[in-house]
Amino acid sequence: MFDTLSRAYLSPYGANPDLTPNFSRLAERCCTFDRFYGGSMPCMPARRELHTGRYNFLHRSWGPLEPFDYSCFQALDESGVYAHLVTDHSHYWEDGGATYHNRYSSWEGFRGQEGDRWAPRDVAEGLPAGMSPLQKAKGPSPLQHEANKSRQPLEQDMSTVLTVGAGLDFLAAHTARDDWFVQIECFDPHEPFYVPQKYREAVGLIDPPRLNWPAYAAVDAEAHAGELEECRREYAALVAMCDAQLGRVLDAFDEHGLWEDTLLIVNTDHGFLLGEHGYLGKNFWPMHQEIIHTPFFMHVPGRAEGERRSALCQTIDIAPTLLDWFGVDAGVDMDGRSLLPVIDGDGKVHDYALFGAHGNHVCVTDGDYVYMRAAAREDNEPFVECTLMPVNARGFFSREDLGGAELVSGDRFSNGCPYLKCRSRTYMNSHAFGSSLWDVRDGEERIEDAGIEERMISALVDGMRAVEAPAEEFERLGLSV
Incomplete structure (x- = not known):
């Protein structure tokens, strides 16, 4: 690797x-x-x-x-x-x-x-x-x-x-x-x-x-x-x-x-x-x-x-x-x-695949097209961390963020264990870039196609529901849970 x-x-x-x-x-x-x-x-x-x-x-x-x-x-x-x-x-x-x-x-x-x-x-x-x-x-x-x-x-x-x-x-x-x-x-x-x-x-x-x-x-x-x-x-x-x-x-x-x-x-x-x-x-x-x-x-x-x-x-x-x-x-x-x-x-593994960085765009692809969904609000909220290990790359969560932490019931993400839901912060904000649709069959070209975009948004929502993404993440992106 x-x-x-x-x-x-x-x-x-x-x-x-x-x-x-x-x-x-x-x-x-x-x-x-x-x-x-x-x-x-x-x-x-x-x-x-x-x-x-x-x-x-x-x-x-x-x-x-x-x-x-x-x-x-x-x-x-x-x-x-x-x-x-x-x-x-x-x-x-x-x-x-x-x-x-x-x-x-x-x-x-x-x-x-x-x-x-x-x-x-x-x-x-x-x-x-x-x-x-x-x-x-x-x-x-x-x-x-x-x-x-x-x-x-x-x-x-x-x-x-x-x-x-x-x-x-x-x-x-x-x-x-x-x-x-x-x-x-x-x-x-x-x-x-x-x-x-x-x-x-x-x-x-x-x-x-x-x-x-x-x-x-x-x-x-x-x-x-x-x-x-x-x-x-x-x-x-x-x-x-x-x-x-x-x-x-x-x-x-x-x-x-x-x-x-x-x-x-x-x-x-x-x-x-x-x-x-x-x-x-x-x-x-x-x-x-x-x-x-x-x-x-x-x-x-x-x-x-x-x-x-x-x-x-x-x-x-x-x-x-x-x-x-x-x-x-x-x-x-x-x-x-x-x-x-x-x-x-060469059998099919996935119809669609999700990808992204926490707090940035949430993206979906079918291998031919990519849809990048941006934050609906300029402040990129609501934005949360789901964890029992409140540390980042080289340090601990701030006392301010920990002070608002809430212990929530376990779900699929935590294999049934309760965890903390904390306010999150990021240096990334997709709102400034907006949502976009890309044709990636031969390189990468930004396109406008309402039919493909509607299909990709539907796949994105289905994928997020399947993995039980937090309700706050749907709201951050302006999507319905």
């Missing part, structure tokens, strides 16, 4: 094959999915889907697994399947992610990505000179990144390389065993795009980086064309390094004969805007295809290889797929469905 891997930069989806030869090699042994979507944005909400097989974003923002949540990895462990996690995704050790990694049988972590509070930083030391005005420069994370880099001077020191190495050690130790699962989870190619020079040179970058950590901002693509091209090359260089690490995994599959008896999934949580539509970043903006339409590859031993699949699928489908593969009964109702039948016949 990679973080922030954009399908447009991978050769199986039409990119330059010279930069990602191992993704081409992967596609030869897998089914490549053409209509795979993320669901809950961004990082930890997506991982909650990975564990639970359920949408997260309609009820909850960035937060930990809840006491009432079902985790498929804990279920595997309790059923006799050894589940191991290796990762350099530092959000697992923050307040808003600290309950995920302990659901596995064991885990191993590597420090130093992004703003991971790892190496002591010199508060008097600023950022390197010559940075683009589009470069992220606020907050402690950029300075922390500079400190972390001092401990990773060579490629073999970088946390992605160490993570993959630990995953390969696990594979080598378990090739002759059955009933095991390993999640090799790399934070790259998430920003900052810190990468050894040889990968930068491969995409024509010689000078020191000026824009390898883009700020989440609106950008004039014409005025900043040169800088955006430079930024895209920095990202492409990091994707090339990720491709090299994927090659190590594929080599292990070849060496140990794992293709014959081992399920392999290669996926990501979301993509990234690198100037497309006039934006840099992800969940601040409307959920364009570059963000939410993600790459997905799956190898099932003895079944189709080197083929493509067009079924509409999502991150919520991964948990039921793993449980199906290992023959474990979930015992709870999931929003996702097993993808194993898709490999055999």
Whole structure:
């Protein structure tokens, strides 16, 4: 699993094959999915889907697994399947992610990505000179990144390389065993795009980086064309390094004969805007295809290889797929469905799929069209969090928000357990963008079609009802419960 891997930069989806030869090699042994979507944005909400097989974003923002949540990895462990996690995704050790990694049988972590509070930083030391005005420069994370880099001077020191190495050690130790699962989870190619020079040179970058950590901002693509091209090359260089690490995994599959008896999934949580539509970043903006339409590859031993699949699928489908593969009964109702039948016949999984970020647009797609529903009111209210773990990414809920918390009866979302309904706050507000309809059959084009829009709104309401979205969420969007 990679973080922030954009399908447009991978050769199986039409990119330059010279930069990602191992993704081409992967596609030869897998089914490549053409209509795979993320669901809950961004990082930890997506991982909650990975564990639970359920949408997260309609009820909850960035937060930990809840006491009432079902985790498929804990279920595997309790059923006799050894589940191991290796990762350099530092959000697992923050307040808003600290309950995920302990659901596995064991885990191993590597420090130093992004703003991971790892190496002591010199508060008097600023950022390197010559940075683009589009470069992220606020907050402690950029300075922390500079400190972390001092401990990773060579490629073999970088946390992605160490993570993959630990995953390969696990594979080598378990090739002759059955009933095991390993999640090799790399934070790259998430920003900052810190990468050894040889990968930068491969995409024509010689000078020191000026824009390898883009700020989440609106950008004039014409005025900043040169800088955006430079930024895209920095990202492409990091994707090339990720491709090299994927090659190590594929080599292990070849060496140990794992293709014959081992399920392999290669996926990501979301993509990234690198100037497309006039934006840099992800969940601040409307959920364009570059963000939410993600790459997905799956190898099932003895079944189709080197083929493509067009079924509409999502991150919520991964948990039921793993449980199906290992023959474990979930015992709870999931929003996702097993993808194993898709490999055999490209059968339908979903008529419609929901996606979004908590408090932003709520979106629905049928694979051909996307409808983005905006907040009906300028103040984006009413807006609530449903939780028993009142923490965000790197801190606790405010006393003000906790002071208005209400204990409510359990429902499907909480598997019957009572939970707190708190006022929520967000840095995103879809009201300014408005609702919109998009044709995504060949790229992405905004359209006006009353018939399609009416159908998509009906599907959106049905989908929200099916997952028992809070009444406040219907009201926030101006929809009838």
